[in-house]
Amino acid sequence: MTTGNEVLLVALVDLSADAPAGRRYEDAVLALLDRHGGRLERRLRTGDGQTEVHVIRFAARAGLDAFLADPERAALRAELGDAAPTTRVLEVHDV
Secondary structure, eight states: OOEEEEEEEEEEEEEOOOOOHHHHHHHHTTTTGGTTTTEEEEEEEEEOOOOOOOEESSSSSHHHHHHOHHHHHHHHHHGGGGGGEEEEEEEEEOO
């Protein structure tokens, strides 16, 4: 359950451009969550390995904003170029 300023997200990650490179990128980017008050609650992958679903919680919106602006995250994405995963992020809440 989200409380106060917490932000709960579901990220749908399409790795199909280059699945192995995309998984390495996601591993590196998800490792940055902690420095911004975020945590990965679930990481799920489809049977074909082409899509991941991440459930991520941030203690505050400022942490999410800082994560999105993290220069290391941007550099990792730039390294992959066209092979970078495409992601749809949904802000959700418990019902």
